[in-house]
Each structure stands twice: as structure tokens, then as C-alpha cells.
Amino acid sequence: MTRALAYWLFRYRRTWQGTVVVSVANPLLFLLAIGAGLGSLVRGDVEGVPYLEFFAPGMLAAAAFQNAFIDAGFGVASARGRERVYQTAVATPLSPGEVMGGHLLFVGLRVFVGALAFVAVMAGFGLFSSSGTAVAVLLAATLTGIAPAAVVAAWAVTVTDFPRLNTVFRFVVMPMYLFSGTFFSVEQLPAALQTIMYALPLWHGADLCRSLALGTATPGTTLLHVAYLGVMAVAGVLIGRVTFRKVLYV
Amino acid sequence: MALIEAEGLEKRYPGTDFTAVAGIGFRVERGEAFGFLGPNGAGKSSTMRMLACVSQPSGGSLRILGDDPVVHGRALRARLGVVPQDDALDLQLTVRENLIVYGLYFGLSLKHMRAKSAELLEFAQLADKAGERVEHLSGGMRRRLTIARSLVNDPEILLLDEPTTGLDPQARHILWDRLFRLKSAGVTLILTTHYMDEAEQLCDRLVIMDKGLIADEGTPRELIDRHVTREVVELRFPPGEQEQAAEKLGGDVEVLPDRLLCYADDGDAALARVTEAGLRPLTALVRRATLEDVFLRLTGRSLTD
Structure with a gap:
């Protein structure tokens, strides 16, 4: 698995500076524009805290989730398609499972670096009460990205036409991004929609990040969120082992 | 092993x-x-x-x-x-x-x-x-x-x-x-x-x-030895005249869309017979038989269709 990861790290060597700049600039702009700017229009507190404090951890989770989809979805589909990275790798002793594992580790690393930059910006806004809190939120955000990444990778390796990825991005990822309690509380949604959002991964990620950041986390809900995301990650890996093998060993 | x-x-x-x-x-x-x-x-x-x-x-x-x-x-x-x-x-x-x-x-x-x-x-x-x-x-x-x-x-x-x-x-x-x-x-x-x-x-x-x-x-x-003769004469005729020419030549001839192939151990002698038969191909080429000919013989089609 680390052999397959090494390949991605060689590629990353070329581009990491640029991606880090984007990873810092993005949250900076969002927190300034929406959190501090638009947020100043929000009268009073949201769930007992100023809007910026409410919004930032939700945005962090949403960004991790979205980045994971882009890296795992488009990254995996083009590694299998146009770039033929995987076909090259499975001609060597590497198995399809290792090829997937290496790529997922890399996606995880990217999600982690993105979350790290985001958390650093949040710290700059003075949004954490302690460094321990910041670390917990960082890990929560990373899990929020890794869980869907595994599932998306397992599916994306079977996708040969890119427009399908765009469709899923537009009609599955974007609604989740907007309505999972990221920008406003899920409780403001109609009851039926609330139930749906509770069943989806990003709500668990957003609530996990927010409750840890605001210090409102309880052991029960934290365990539930972590278990949900953990099971999703494991399921993605198990499905991926099958789909990668099926696609690469034809 | x-x-x-x-x-x-x-x-x-x-x-x-x-x-x-x-x-x-x-x-x-x-x-x-x-x-x-x-x-x-x-x-x-x-x-x-x-x-x-x-x-x-x-x-x-x-x-x-x-x-x-x-x-x-x-x-x-x-x-x-x-x-x-x-x-x-x-x-x-x-x-x-x-x-x-x-x-x-x-x-x-x-x-x-x-x-x-x-x-x-x-x-x-x-x-x-x-x-x-x-x-x-x-x-x-x-x-x-x-x-x-x-x-x-x-x-x-x-x-x-x-x-x-x-x-x-x-x-x-x-x-x-x-x-x-x-x-x-x-x-x-x-x-x-x-x-x-x-x-x-x-x-x-x-x-x-x-x-x-x-x-x-x-x-x-x-x-090559098993399936074709040592040499091959490639003949091109104006469109429509190929079939006639093939009939007239007889012997070991393969008709392709754009040319005739005559298999012969002595290509020059075969080419001489073409002329004797009164045929006037547009181009004529004597060459050694290749694997392409073998493929054609075995499958009735050429390799690069």
C-alpha cells in the first residue's frame, strides 16, 4: 500500500505548494465573507453562539467532504481512465486492493492537509478554546472526508464517463453540502427533510466537528458520529476491494 | 521446461x-x-x-x-x-x-x-x-x-x-x-x-x-514454405478488369480488392507468362513471399483490413 502511496507523493511533490495556498485561502475567504461578513446580519446567536463560531466547524466539515469527493471521484476515475495509473500499477506485484489503498491514503493525506489549513485559519480567528480542541476537530474533519472518500472511490473506479461524476456532484454532493447543518441548523428544515439529513454522512461529520469545537459534545453522540463515519469508511474499503479487482483484472 | x-x-x-x-x-x-x-x-x-x-x-x-x-x-x-x-x-x-x-x-x-x-x-x-x-x-x-x-x-x-x-x-x-x-x-x-x-x-x-x-x-x-510459394507477383489492373485477368491467368492466383497476387516459385517466369497471355497490368512487382501472404492464405483476409 505504501508502494502505491509513494507514486502519489511523487506527483504531489510538484503541486503541494499550490494546493496548500488554496487550502489556506479558501477558508480565510469563507470565514471572512460568510462567517464575519454575512454573519453580522444574523441577529443574535445561533444555538447559543455567534454565527461565525457556529458556521466555521460546519464549513470545515463540508469542505473536507467536498474535497474528498473531488479527489476520490475525479482522481480515481481519471487514474483508471485517461491516465491509466492503476493499469500500470497492477502489472507489477501490487494487487488492486493495494492500488486502491495507496490512493485512499493519499486522498486521506490531502483531506488532512486541507483540514489542517482550515483549522489553522479558525485558530487565527480565535475559535478554539484549547489546542486539544483544535486537534480533536482536525481529526473529526479528516474522518468526515475519509469516510465518503472510500465509498466514492469504490464507485468511481467503475465510472468511464466523467459527466456522471458531475451529475452526482451536482445533485448529491451539493445538496448535502448546503443542507447538512453546515450553514444553518438542520432543525430549521421541515421534519421530513431533517430525517433525511440525519441519515446522511455529512450531517454526522458537521455535527461532530461543531459539537467538538463548541464543547457541547456528549460521549453518546460523538460515539454515534464516529461509528457512522467509521463504518462508512470500512464499507467503502470492502466494496472497493471488489470493484477495483473487477475493473483492473478483466 | x-x-x-x-x-x-x-x-x-x-x-x-x-x-x-x-x-x-x-x-x-x-x-x-x-x-x-x-x-x-x-x-x-x-x-x-x-x-x-x-x-x-x-x-x-x-x-x-x-x-x-x-x-x-x-x-x-x-x-x-x-x-x-x-x-x-x-x-x-x-x-x-x-x-x-x-x-x-x-x-x-x-x-x-x-x-x-x-x-x-x-x-x-x-x-x-x-x-x-x-x-x-x-x-x-x-x-x-x-x-x-x-x-x-x-x-x-x-x-x-x-x-x-x-x-x-x-x-x-x-x-x-x-x-x-x-x-x-x-x-x-x-x-x-x-x-x-x-x-x-x-x-x-x-x-x-x-x-x-x-x-x-x-x-x-x-x-512461408508451408503455405505459399517462394515468390509472389503483384499485378494491378484498371478497375473492373481484375476478375477477367484472374480467369485468364488461371493457376495459383489470389484476388484482392486492389490487386492480384500470383504465387510462383519463379516470379520472373510467372511475370513472363502474364505478358504471353496478352495481359497488360498497370503495374507489376515480383517479390519474395512474406508472412502477410501466409496470413492471407490461412484466413482469406489481409492483416491490416
Whole structure:
């Protein structure tokens, strides 16, 4: 698995500076524009805290989730398609499972670096009460990205036409991004929609990040969120082992 | 012991009723250059994928280096070199990095790969391109890099799928020269091609494939001797006059859409008979018989339709 990861790290060597700049600039702009700017229009507190404090951890989770989809979805589909990275790798002793594992580790690393930059910006806004809190939120955000990444990778390796990825991005990822309690509380949604959002991964990620950041986390809900995301990650890996093998060993 | 033994080997793709390989048998001995000659769709690439241990046979038996590729695929792939038809190099990495990451896939150390890549780039005549990105390389250079890449693990068997398709004549000759060197160094070469000149140049022995089956097997010379005469006269007639001319000539004649082929042991004598028969072809060419003629004889079609 680390052999397959090494390949991605060689590629990353070329581009990491640029991606880090984007990873810092993005949250900076969002927190300034929406959190501090638009947020100043929000009268009073949201769930007992100023809007910026409410919004930032939700945005962090949403960004991790979205980045994971882009890296795992488009990254995996083009590694299998146009770039033929995987076909090259499975001609060597590497198995399809290792090829997937290496790529997922890399996606995880990217999600982690993105979350790290985001958390650093949040710290700059003075949004954490302690460094321990910041670390917990960082890990929560990373899990929020890794869980869907595994599932998306397992599916994306079977996708040969890119427009399908765009469709899923537009009609599955974007609604989740907007309505999972990221920008406003899920409780403001109609009851039926609330139930749906509770069943989806990003709500668990957003609530996990927010409750840890605001210090409102309880052991029960934290365990539930972590278990949900953990099971999703494991399921993605198990499905991926099958789909990668099926696609690469034809 | 043969390096590769196949018997009744089949490949069908699930979800389709397409049979790519319909039961073929062959043996490859150590140090040989062995070829699969056939048109596109003959089943060559499917066969190569099974030999590369990335495609499970649907039927028959296959042993590579004495082992079953389904069971020992991982260990076997460590001893094979693969040159895919489409190169599949990483365009964003440099020439040297392409070799290094591929070596890492085999579990070779970074230190070892630094030295090894220099040696391989020397062999591939790409030493001066080491630091360049692959996207700036010509087709011939890319193909040589792909061959260099396939050698990182000092493979015992090198599998080459259409090694010179799409290359210009000069690039092909450079490539053939490199492959000859590998063969002299004791590497067993297995290649597919739909170029009969490539098969004649490179292969000690070959099988002719058509529609998933092996039509015949032998050295290029044996195949030519078995199926065609020593020489061939190619005649072109104005459109519409071919059939008539063929009838008039009689004997061993093949009618192609654009020309007639007369098989003869003495081409010049055969050409003289054409003139005696009162026929006036637009062009006439006497040449030695090739594997292309063998293929035509065996299948009734030409290789590059």
C-alpha cells in the first residue's frame, strides 16, 4: 500500500505548494465573507453562539467532504481512465486492493492537509478554546472526508464517463453540502427533510466537528458520529476491494 | 521446461457472449523471441493480459515459469516485464521519476532505483532526457522509456503488446535494435504485432492468430514454405478488369480488392507468362513471399483490413 502511496507523493511533490495556498485561502475567504461578513446580519446567536463560531466547524466539515469527493471521484476515475495509473500499477506485484489503498491514503493525506489549513485559519480567528480542541476537530474533519472518500472511490473506479461524476456532484454532493447543518441548523428544515439529513454522512461529520469545537459534545453522540463515519469508511474499503479487482483484472 | 505452456486457453468476457480467445495452445522456451501475429481483434491482447497475470483465463490451462498465474500471480508478476500498447507513462513526472516510482512498485529501494534508472536510461538512449517531463517526449522516446520501465526488475520474460505500432520507420528500427540486445542478453521476448515485417525481424517462432484461434505455428521461414510459394507477383489492373485477368491467368492466383497476387516459385517466369497471355497490368512487382501472404492464405483476409 505504501508502494502505491509513494507514486502519489511523487506527483504531489510538484503541486503541494499550490494546493496548500488554496487550502489556506479558501477558508480565510469563507470565514471572512460568510462567517464575519454575512454573519453580522444574523441577529443574535445561533444555538447559543455567534454565527461565525457556529458556521466555521460546519464549513470545515463540508469542505473536507467536498474535497474528498473531488479527489476520490475525479482522481480515481481519471487514474483508471485517461491516465491509466492503476493499469500500470497492477502489472507489477501490487494487487488492486493495494492500488486502491495507496490512493485512499493519499486522498486521506490531502483531506488532512486541507483540514489542517482550515483549522489553522479558525485558530487565527480565535475559535478554539484549547489546542486539544483544535486537534480533536482536525481529526473529526479528516474522518468526515475519509469516510465518503472510500465509498466514492469504490464507485468511481467503475465510472468511464466523467459527466456522471458531475451529475452526482451536482445533485448529491451539493445538496448535502448546503443542507447538512453546515450553514444553518438542520432543525430549521421541515421534519421530513431533517430525517433525511440525519441519515446522511455529512450531517454526522458537521455535527461532530461543531459539537467538538463548541464543547457541547456528549460521549453518546460523538460515539454515534464516529461509528457512522467509521463504518462508512470500512464499507467503502470492502466494496472497493471488489470493484477495483473487477475493473483492473478483466 | 518451457517458460510458458498454454493448452486450450480461453478468454470470454463476463456479460458478453464475445469469446476473445477460443482455445489456443503454445509453448515458449527460454531465450526465444515468440510472436503472436494477427489483425486487430484476433485475441492477441487478451492473450497477453492473461500472460501478464492480470486477466484470469476462462478455460484451459496456463503455466508461466512453471506456476499457475491465478494462484501465484503476484510472485509471477515480479518476474515479468510488461510493455503495454498505450505506454501509460505518467506525463506529469519526469523520465527518471517514471522509472523510480515503477521500481518502488516492485519493492525496490529508492537508492537502488536511482542507480538502476541511470543504467536503464543509458540503455534506452534517454540519458540526456532524464530530468524532462514525459509530455515533452516523442512517441519513439516514450516507447523506449516504456521498455526501460519494464526492465526495472530485470524480468525473465518481457511481454510487448504491439511494440512499434504508431512509430515512424526510424523509431521502429531503433526499437528493434534495443529488443535484439535484450534477446542477446537472454531475455525471453513475447510480442504481438500486426506487422509482418516486425514478426519476421524479431520472432524466432510465431503463431498466426485469427478470431481467437491459432491458425498455424512455426518459424517465419517454415510458415512461408508451408503455405505459399517462394515468390509472389503483384499485378494491378484498371478497375473492373481484375476478375477477367484472374480467369485468364488461371493457376495459383489470389484476388484482392486492389490487386492480384500470383504465387510462383519463379516470379520472373510467372511475370513472363502474364505478358504471353496478352495481359497488360498497370503495374507489376515480383517479390519474395512474406508472412502477410501466409496470413492471407490461412484466413482469406489481409492483416491490416
